[in-house]
Amino acid sequence: MPELPEVETVRRGLERFVVGRVISAVEVCHPRAIRRHLPGAADFTASLLGRRVVAARRRGKYLWLPLDSGDAVIAHLGMSGQFLVLDPAEPDGPHLRVRFSFSDDGPQLRFIDQRTFGGLALSPGGAELPQEIAHIAPDVLEDAFDDTRFHEALRRRRTGLKRALLDQTLVSGVGNIYADEGLWLAKLHYARATETMRRPESQRLLDGVRAVMQSALTQGGTSFDSLYVNVNGESGYFERSLEVYGRRGEPCSRCGTLIRRESFMNRSSFFCPTCQRRPRNPHW
């Protein structure tokens, strides 16, 4: 599942292999992939033909490619989205959704997405910051992220801590996996009421989320070669470095207590019941 580190790795790949090139053809193989582009596939394609990609940007889990027209292609990888840079002779896989060809006849950019939660759209005039994603907050690795303001916003919420972490309008880039990992590092329970958070606890949480993301980014950034922009969730981080996610029944590396899994928000939460004490007044 691509979260911030994986998406940043993809952004770097796009910067390296796509920026500067002129789009010569666009093929929408599956209409669902551009469902958020309401004018439809023909409009999407027409807006891109002959345009040069001038940058590759990211906010949270959203990517966008500013074009020389001032528009931008917005991309979200969803659960299983990938961008692959492949020679035109390479056969199409079963989940190819959109294909971009370039005027240099070099490698194509292919958007591939098995579970189709991801998608692309054209943002008119969105080169600087697409208005479609203006509601997405800065992420914890950006200079623009203000720890104090995050803490204050957290205390104004009336919800559980993990729910707040997953709210992209409060902090972006955090998904289920890094939320669980960050909470474990900070020794905080997922159902902790946000309004009771104290400043040092908020700081531990931010530091924890930053630590796991930085670590994943370091590992993920090394795993793509010249024709593979990488990735869905497989940054190599998964198998080696996760402390709680997916580890139900395994001992906590800090205290030995067995990791528990609880169902929460229609998904799983993994935590150490000793290190991450359930609060007296949990917020569901």
Add this chain to the structure above:
DNA sequence: CCTCATTCCTGCGGGC
């Protein structure tokens, strides 16, 4: 305005 459940989708794995 705020919070939260629901919804989209497909491959995989477990149970029978």
Add this chain to the structure above:
DNA sequence: TGCCCGCAGGAATGAG
């Protein structure tokens, strides 16, 4: 062996 069902989850959406 094969079928069915649950599970995985980001974020838009609408209900309350």
